[in-house]
Amino acid sequence: MSEKVILVVLDGLSYSVAHQCMGYLNGLIKADSATLYQLECELPSMSRPLYECILTGIPPVKSGIVNNEIVRLSHFDSIFSLARLAGKTTAAAAYYWVSELYNRAPFVATRDRFTHDELLTIQHGCFYQIDSYPDDHLLLDAEYLRSQFNPDFLLIHPMNIDDTGHKFGFDSPQYRNAARHADIILSNYIPTWIEQGYQILVTSDHGMNNDRSHGGTLPEECLVPLFVIGSKFAHQPCDIQQTDICGTVCRLLGIDPLDKPVCDALLQGDA
Numbered sequence: 588m589s590e591k592v593i594l595v596v597l598d599g600l601s602y603s604v605a606h607q608c609m610g611y612l613n614g615l616i617k618a619d620s621a622t623l624y625q626l627e628c629e630l631p632s633m634s635r636p637l638y639e640c641i642l643t644g645i646p647p648v649k650s651g652i653v654n655n656e657i658v659r660l661s662h663f664d665s666i667f668s669l670a671r672l673a674g675k676t677t678a679a680a681a682y683y684w685v686s687e688l689y690n691r692a693p694f695v696a697t698r699d700r701f702t703h704d705e706l707l708t709i710q711h712g713c714f715y716q717i718d719s720y721p722d723d724h725l726l727l728d729a730e731y732l733r734s735q736f737n738p739d740f741l742l743i744h745p746m747n748i749d750d751t752g753h754k755f756g757f758d759s760p761q762y763r764n765a766a767r768h769a770d771i772i773l774s775n776y777i778p779t780w781i782e783q784g785y786q787i788l789v790t791s792d793h794g795m796n797n798d799r800s801h802g803g804t805l806p807e808e809c810l811v812p813l814f815v816i817g818s819k820f821a822h823q824p825c826d827i828q829q830t831d832i833c834g835t836v837c838r839l840l841g842i843d844p845l846d847k848p849v850c851d852a853l854l855q856g857d858a
Contacts, residue, residue: 589841590786590819593733593741594666594832596641597769598634598682599749599801601757601794602626605812608763609770611777612789612814620781622822624813624853626829628793632801632808634749635684637792637829642666642689642742644833644847652688661688664845666836667708670740673842678711678736680729681744686714703736711736718750723772730776739840745769752795757807762795777816786817786839790832815853825852 597605602625606613615621628637629646635655636647643663647653650663667677667689679685683694689708691699694716702712713728722745729743751765773789780787791811793801801808813827819839827835827850834847838854 589739590817590839591739591741591784592836592839593743593780593785593787594641594836595743595745595773595787595789596638596681597748597766597789597791598744598746599752599793599795600766600769600791600811601807602810602812603807604757604763604766604794605791605814608766610767611770611774615777615814615816619822621814621816622820624815624825624827626790626811626813626827628791628809628811628829630804630809632793632803634682634792635688638685638744639663639688640829641790641792641832642685644830644844646830655684658687659692664847665689665708666740666742666833666840669837669842669845670840671708671710673840675739675840675842676711676736677709677740678732678738679709679742679744680713680725680732681715681742682718682746683714683716685709685742685744686712709742711738715746718746718753720746722747722769726772726776740836745772748791749795752801753799756797756799757795758797781816784818786819787815788832788836789814789816819855820853821855823852825850827853 639652642665748765755761790813831850834844834849837844
Protein backbone atom coordinates (compact mmCIF):
# COMPACT_ATOMS: atom_id res chain seq x y z
CA MET A 588 0.00 0.00 0.00
CA SER A 589 1.28 3.45 -0.90
CA GLU A 590 1.32 6.07 1.84
CA LYS A 591 2.57 9.63 2.10
CA VAL A 592 5.50 9.94 4.53
CA ILE A 593 6.96 12.79 6.57
CA LEU A 594 10.43 12.18 8.02
CA VAL A 595 11.52 14.68 10.68
CA VAL A 596 15.22 14.64 11.59
CA LEU A 597 15.80 16.74 14.72
CA ASP A 598 19.51 17.34 14.39
CA GLY A 599 21.63 16.55 17.45
CA LEU A 600 18.85 15.12 19.66
CA SER A 601 19.94 12.50 22.20
CA TYR A 602 17.55 9.70 23.10
CA SER A 603 17.43 10.51 26.82
CA VAL A 604 16.51 14.14 26.20
CA ALA A 605 13.81 13.15 23.71
CA HIS A 606 12.39 10.70 26.23
CA GLN A 607 12.51 13.08 29.19
CA CYS A 608 11.76 16.49 27.65
CA MET A 609 9.40 16.11 24.70
CA GLY A 610 6.02 16.12 26.39
CA TYR A 611 3.81 16.25 23.32
CA LEU A 612 5.48 13.36 21.50
CA ASN A 613 5.51 11.28 24.68
CA GLY A 614 1.88 12.25 25.26
CA LEU A 615 1.03 10.66 21.92
CA ILE A 616 2.62 7.48 23.23
CA LYS A 617 0.43 7.56 26.36
CA ALA A 618 -2.57 8.02 24.08
CA ASP A 619 -1.55 4.93 22.03
CA SER A 620 -0.94 7.13 18.99
CA ALA A 621 2.85 6.80 18.76
CA THR A 622 5.72 4.50 19.70
CA LEU A 623 9.28 5.44 20.69
CA TYR A 624 12.27 3.28 19.78
CA GLN A 625 15.91 3.73 20.73
CA LEU A 626 18.42 3.60 17.88
CA GLU A 627 22.19 3.55 17.93
CA CYS A 628 23.51 5.82 15.21
CA GLU A 629 26.23 4.72 12.82
CA LEU A 630 29.79 6.04 13.14
CA PRO A 631 31.19 8.59 13.04
CA SER A 632 28.35 10.30 14.90
CA MET A 633 28.49 13.35 12.65
CA SER A 634 25.83 15.15 10.63
CA ARG A 635 26.58 14.90 6.92
CA PRO A 636 27.63 11.21 7.15
CA LEU A 637 24.43 10.39 8.99
CA TYR A 638 22.13 12.34 6.68
CA GLU A 639 23.53 10.07 4.00
CA CYS A 640 23.02 7.01 6.21
CA ILE A 641 19.40 7.82 7.07
CA LEU A 642 18.46 8.69 3.50
CA THR A 643 20.32 5.88 1.68
CA GLY A 644 20.68 3.10 4.27
CA ILE A 645 24.46 3.09 3.74
CA PRO A 646 26.74 3.52 6.80
CA PRO A 647 29.40 6.23 6.53
CA VAL A 648 32.38 3.90 6.22
CA LYS A 649 30.75 2.42 3.11
CA SER A 650 29.23 5.58 1.64
CA GLY A 651 32.52 7.49 1.74
CA ILE A 652 30.80 10.45 3.41
CA VAL A 653 32.89 10.07 6.55
CA ASN A 654 33.06 13.68 7.78
CA ASN A 655 31.25 16.98 7.39
CA GLU A 656 33.81 18.46 4.99
CA ILE A 657 33.16 16.07 2.09
CA VAL A 658 31.12 18.11 -0.38
CA ARG A 659 29.79 15.99 -3.24
CA LEU A 660 26.68 14.26 -4.44
CA SER A 661 25.80 10.90 -2.97
CA HIS A 662 26.90 7.85 -4.95
CA PHE A 663 23.88 5.79 -3.83
CA ASP A 664 20.14 5.55 -4.32
CA SER A 665 18.26 7.55 -1.70
CA ILE A 666 14.63 7.77 -0.61
CA PHE A 667 14.45 10.83 -2.86
CA SER A 668 15.85 9.14 -5.98
CA LEU A 669 13.84 5.95 -5.51
CA ALA A 670 10.66 7.95 -5.01
CA ARG A 671 11.38 9.99 -8.13
CA LEU A 672 12.03 6.79 -10.10
CA ALA A 673 8.57 5.61 -9.05
CA GLY A 674 6.98 8.84 -10.27
CA LYS A 675 6.41 10.30 -6.82
CA THR A 676 6.89 13.89 -5.66
CA THR A 677 9.73 14.76 -3.27
CA ALA A 678 10.37 17.76 -1.03
CA ALA A 679 12.70 18.86 1.76
CA ALA A 680 12.94 21.73 4.23
CA ALA A 681 16.47 21.10 5.40
CA TYR A 682 20.04 22.23 5.96
CA TYR A 683 21.90 22.92 2.72
CA TRP A 684 24.09 19.82 3.08
CA VAL A 685 21.03 17.77 2.09
CA SER A 686 20.83 19.72 -1.17
CA GLU A 687 24.53 19.06 -1.74
CA LEU A 688 24.05 15.33 -1.23
CA TYR A 689 21.05 14.86 -3.52
CA ASN A 690 20.57 17.85 -5.85
CA ARG A 691 23.67 19.93 -6.66
CA ALA A 692 27.11 20.41 -5.11
CA PRO A 693 28.40 22.81 -4.09
CA PHE A 694 25.36 24.69 -2.83
CA VAL A 695 24.80 28.07 -4.50
CA ALA A 696 22.35 30.02 -2.36
CA THR A 697 20.99 32.24 -5.11
CA ARG A 698 20.21 29.14 -7.18
CA ASP A 699 19.42 26.50 -4.58
CA ARG A 700 17.92 28.21 -1.50
CA PHE A 701 14.44 27.77 -2.97
CA THR A 702 14.22 24.85 -5.39
CA HIS A 703 11.32 23.94 -7.65
CA ASP A 704 12.45 21.68 -10.48
CA GLU A 705 10.65 18.49 -11.46
CA LEU A 706 13.89 17.08 -12.90
CA LEU A 707 15.88 17.26 -9.66
CA THR A 708 16.02 14.47 -7.10
CA ILE A 709 14.55 16.78 -4.45
CA GLN A 710 11.99 18.54 -6.61
CA HIS A 711 10.81 21.11 -4.09
CA GLY A 712 13.14 22.48 -1.44
CA CYS A 713 13.66 25.23 1.11
CA PHE A 714 17.30 24.99 2.21
CA TYR A 715 18.98 27.09 4.91
CA GLN A 716 22.67 27.75 5.62
CA ILE A 717 22.89 29.04 9.20
CA ASP A 718 22.63 26.63 12.14
CA SER A 719 20.61 29.14 14.16
CA TYR A 720 17.88 29.39 11.49
CA PRO A 721 14.80 29.24 13.73
CA ASP A 722 13.06 25.90 13.99
CA ASP A 723 9.64 27.57 13.81
CA HIS A 724 10.63 29.19 10.50
CA LEU A 725 11.84 25.85 9.18
CA LEU A 726 8.53 24.16 10.05
CA LEU A 727 6.71 26.97 8.25
CA ASP A 728 8.92 26.28 5.21
CA ALA A 729 8.00 22.61 5.45
CA GLU A 730 4.30 23.27 5.76
CA TYR A 731 4.46 25.54 2.72
CA LEU A 732 6.05 22.71 0.73
CA ARG A 733 3.52 20.19 2.02
CA SER A 734 0.45 22.30 1.38
CA GLN A 735 1.52 23.70 -1.98
CA PHE A 736 3.14 20.69 -3.65
CA ASN A 737 1.56 17.70 -1.87
CA PRO A 738 4.79 15.65 -1.80
CA ASP A 739 4.68 11.90 -1.31
CA PHE A 740 7.90 12.16 0.71
CA LEU A 741 8.78 15.24 2.77
CA LEU A 742 11.99 15.59 4.80
CA ILE A 743 11.93 18.16 7.62
CA HIS A 744 15.29 18.89 9.21
CA PRO A 745 15.58 21.59 11.94
CA MET A 746 18.97 22.44 13.45
CA ASN A 747 18.41 24.41 16.68
CA ILE A 748 18.83 21.48 19.10
CA ASP A 749 22.24 20.68 17.65
CA ASP A 750 23.23 24.36 17.52
CA THR A 751 22.30 24.81 21.18
CA GLY A 752 24.19 21.65 22.16
CA HIS A 753 27.33 22.99 20.50
CA LYS A 754 26.98 26.21 22.48
CA PHE A 755 26.07 24.82 25.90
CA GLY A 756 26.68 21.03 25.95
CA PHE A 757 24.57 17.94 26.53
CA ASP A 758 23.88 18.41 30.24
CA SER A 759 22.57 21.96 30.04
CA PRO A 760 19.16 23.56 30.51
CA GLN A 761 19.59 25.30 27.17
CA TYR A 762 19.98 22.00 25.30
CA ARG A 763 17.01 20.41 27.05
CA ASN A 764 14.90 23.51 26.48
CA ALA A 765 15.75 23.48 22.76
CA ALA A 766 14.28 19.98 22.61
CA ARG A 767 11.21 21.14 24.51
CA HIS A 768 10.80 24.02 22.08
CA ALA A 769 11.01 21.69 19.06
CA ASP A 770 8.36 19.49 20.68
CA ILE A 771 6.05 22.49 21.08
CA ILE A 772 6.53 23.51 17.45
CA LEU A 773 5.80 19.99 16.22
CA SER A 774 2.63 19.91 18.32
CA ASN A 775 1.24 22.67 16.08
CA TYR A 776 1.58 20.53 12.94
CA ILE A 777 1.46 16.83 13.78
CA PRO A 778 -2.30 16.75 14.57
CA THR A 779 -3.01 17.97 11.02
CA TRP A 780 -0.60 15.46 9.53
CA ILE A 781 -2.27 12.66 11.50
CA GLU A 782 -5.72 13.81 10.44
CA GLN A 783 -4.63 13.83 6.79
CA GLY A 784 -3.27 10.29 7.01
CA TYR A 785 0.50 10.80 6.85
CA GLN A 786 2.89 8.20 8.23
CA ILE A 787 5.32 10.18 10.39
CA LEU A 788 8.80 9.35 11.67
CA VAL A 789 10.64 11.68 14.06
CA THR A 790 14.28 10.81 14.66
CA SER A 791 17.77 12.30 14.90
CA ASP A 792 21.09 11.87 13.17
CA HIS A 793 23.21 11.80 16.37
CA GLY A 794 23.24 13.13 19.91
CA MET A 795 25.52 15.49 21.84
CA ASN A 796 28.21 15.31 24.51
CA ASN A 797 29.39 17.55 27.36
CA ASP A 798 32.37 18.69 25.29
CA ARG A 799 29.75 20.52 23.17
CA SER A 800 30.42 18.22 20.24
CA HIS A 801 29.82 14.74 18.86
CA GLY A 802 31.55 12.28 16.57
CA GLY A 803 32.54 9.48 18.94
CA THR A 804 30.97 6.54 20.71
CA LEU A 805 29.56 7.91 23.98
CA PRO A 806 25.94 6.86 24.63
CA GLU A 807 24.77 10.47 24.69
CA GLU A 808 26.33 10.93 21.24
CA CYS A 809 25.10 7.68 19.70
CA LEU A 810 21.71 6.84 21.19
CA VAL A 811 18.94 8.64 19.33
CA PRO A 812 15.13 8.45 19.28
CA LEU A 813 12.73 7.21 16.66
CA PHE A 814 9.09 8.15 17.22
CA VAL A 815 6.66 6.59 14.75
CA ILE A 816 3.13 7.88 14.27
CA GLY A 817 0.56 6.44 11.90
CA SER A 818 -1.75 3.54 11.13
CA LYS A 819 0.80 1.61 9.06
CA PHE A 820 3.20 1.08 11.96
CA ALA A 821 2.89 -2.06 14.08
CA HIS A 822 3.56 -0.14 17.32
CA GLN A 823 5.19 -3.23 18.83
CA PRO A 824 8.66 -3.76 20.30
CA CYS A 825 11.26 -4.35 17.62
CA ASP A 826 14.97 -3.92 16.94
CA ILE A 827 15.53 -1.26 14.28
CA GLN A 828 18.82 0.07 13.00
CA GLN A 829 19.50 3.54 11.63
CA THR A 830 20.36 1.91 8.30
CA ASP A 831 16.81 0.46 8.17
CA ILE A 832 15.09 3.85 7.93
CA CYS A 833 15.60 4.33 4.18
CA GLY A 834 14.22 0.96 3.11
CA THR A 835 11.39 1.10 5.63
CA VAL A 836 10.28 4.50 4.35
CA CYS A 837 10.43 3.13 0.80
CA ARG A 838 8.15 0.28 1.86
CA LEU A 839 5.69 2.80 3.31
CA LEU A 840 5.80 4.78 0.07
CA GLY A 841 4.93 1.62 -1.85
CA ILE A 842 8.17 1.61 -3.82
CA ASP A 843 10.87 -1.02 -4.28
CA PRO A 844 13.61 -0.50 -1.67
CA LEU A 845 15.99 -2.46 -3.92
CA ASP A 846 18.78 -3.82 -1.71
CA LYS A 847 18.11 -1.47 1.21
CA PRO A 848 17.54 -3.12 4.59
CA VAL A 849 13.95 -2.91 5.83
CA CYS A 850 12.66 -3.33 9.36
CA ASP A 851 9.51 -5.33 8.56
CA ALA A 852 8.70 -5.66 12.26
CA LEU A 853 8.17 -1.88 12.44
CA LEU A 854 5.30 -2.07 9.95
CA GLN A 855 1.83 -3.54 9.84
CA GLY A 856 1.63 -6.63 7.67
CA ASP A 857 -0.15 -4.81 4.82
CA ALA A 858 2.24 -1.83 4.70
